[in-house]
Amino acid sequence: MSKNNVQIFDTTLRDGEQVPGCKLNTDQKVRIARRLDSLGVDVIEAGFPVSSPGDFKSVVEISKIVKNATVCGLTRAVENDIKVAADSLQYAARPRIHTGIGTSDSHIKHKFKATREQIIERAYKAVSYAKSFVEDVEFYAEDAGRTDNEYLARVCEAAIKAGATVLNIPDTTGYCLPSEYGAKIKYLNENVKGIENAILSVHCHNDLGLATANSIEGVINGARQIECTINGIGERAGNTALEEVVMVLKQHPYLNLDTNIDTTQLYGLSQFVSDSMGIYTQPNKAIVGANAFAHSSGIHQDGVIKHRATYEIIDPKDVGVTESAIVLTARSGRAALAYRAKNVGYELTKLQLDEVYQKFLEFADRKKEIMDDDIHEIIEHSHLYREIISA
Template sequence: MSNKIEIFDTTLRDGEQVPGCKLNTAQKLKIAEALDSLGVDVIEAGFPISSPGDFLSVTEISKVVKNATVCALSRAVKKDIETAAEALKYAVKPRIHTGIGTSESHIKYKFNSTPDKIIEQAIEAVKLAKTFVEDVEFYAEDAGRTDNAFLAKVCSAAVKAGATVLNIPDTTGYCLPDEYGAKIKYLTEHVVGIEKVKLSCHCHNDLGLATANAISGVINGARQIECTINGIGERAGNTALEEVVMILRQHPALNLTTNIKTRQLLAMSKMVSQEMGMFVQANKAIVGDNAFAHSSGIHQDGVIKNRETYEIINPSDIGVTESSIVLTARSGRSALAYRAKKVGYELTKNDLDIVYLEFLKLADNTKEVKDDDLHRLIEMSKARLEINI
């Protein structure tokens, strides 16, 4: 089995379903070209049947993307599939992503159907999509809550009908990592023709487990992860692209790789945040403002002496210039001396002892001591110190 994990980005489809994050075609084209440059393997450009605007966006993205596969979503509905195919007609590498709900809940309440009829619809959808494109991805919606034996039966039928990728979504974010991993492993052992297709993880973050589930999935045999920049998406969001990519990079023992150019991750995160008006929380893993910021004196001293004492990722690997030493009331002398040197002051040990006492008084009354504050603090103390300017 290959050790290459393909990255399927659905920022422009699942990510854009977040309330208030609607993008126009120009914005989608800008993000799509950046994703192509980033090195994603598949860009899910949209859901063409959903609106004329989405159809136009998928069509225009198909024209400009040069390296990645361009994918369009559809339901297991004839008109959906035909519209997706039409929108993809300019794509160098087109993929139709079609499927249907497979859990007992979806079959009974969403479709008012039966397991046998669901399998028939899945087969018909894949066969129709196959008449338009060679690359057809089948999704078993709510696979996370679908009985494994039935899920394997549906997937086997989809493979026989011509599917090239099997998407196993944890649509409601319900699965625990060991459960999701076991589901993927079960499918690798029970889907007829599994050696001809690729299993894909599409995990939601309702319980905060999307990233963990995706990693468990690839450890157990999946070879594609469906994700979004900054983890945006329906409800609590999707698997975060930057998280899974860096987990695989930082754990070489897994022997799993991606084509992502990680030094572009921070810029990509900021672009999506700006275009969608969706702020990234400061403590967000990898790309949050605080991901490489240190305010505790113990941590600061360790990082100043050797970055790896408290950082497992080199900031430059994701496009961050350097770690941030933030001055607060929890900061120690080494952090104060470090920041003072950054703004032009070489403090002797005696200087530092005096300035530090004044610094603590200021820090106790403010959230963070900035460079301007530091200048004023040191300048006021200059008459009593031996500071080298």
């Protein structure tokens, strides 16, 4: 792997599916996995095989159809979990077992009622056992965001000695500030013995709205895998949004970090996942929201019509959106009205536009949005109608 390539680890089908009421059946998971493989993700976390017979079956079926990506199954640091995951991945061309344990003092004391040394021992044993089934083993240090760096480095060293190929450093509770999380990744990159033999991975949650920022800080500081979901779906406030981190890296080429994602498929896959899971995507969602490339302010509309890049840093076509939307409201100006009128067949002169614009404002004050049918009605009620249509 190039040192400038950032692997995209998609966990839509595992962490993303943990949203209440969004359970997918095996056929739905297979269809999404097929599209993720086409999108170009490097790893598909297909499920948590030991959690249910349905999840086990889904990982098996996904393993059979994925042609390019690594297929990954999640486990706890429990032998039976790991054995079941290995069984579910038997058909995968590139299988990965993702095992781990909590490392923060909170998890050690309250969740495991153990000592720090016992946690290191359990981490080592889990990775070693997983390694007996597959070459590619990822270790997660749950709640790494709240784990002190010196101890976290010791856990990571044990995992590498046991054979881990990837080290997942989750900000499980979404607590870290970007500077703190970036510093944590930098510390591990510089202080973990054997780190050159493993890939550092970032897995950030969005409880404080910082998942994307934290993930980007992570890769700037040496991580080379981002764990994320389509539309940012996931536990509680969600995960890092795949489409956001991919486009951040694409739009900032000076970072010299690339992914293998075909960005023109992002919008279509976003809609597909939203429909499959029955999850409404907020209109102002970055990159894939309905309003991501929509303009209603007159000043913005005028600028975009003259030159798209005036108010858009991304070409809509780069993410699979046909074109920007000029939305007519009471805040729209003459330029936007002339643009939309032309799209429905009216080439207005300046004088005609001045006349029609006054009628337009009367309509716009009564309606939230002016549609194409409204434009026809506005023009038909203008005393310049015959002059306009005869031009």
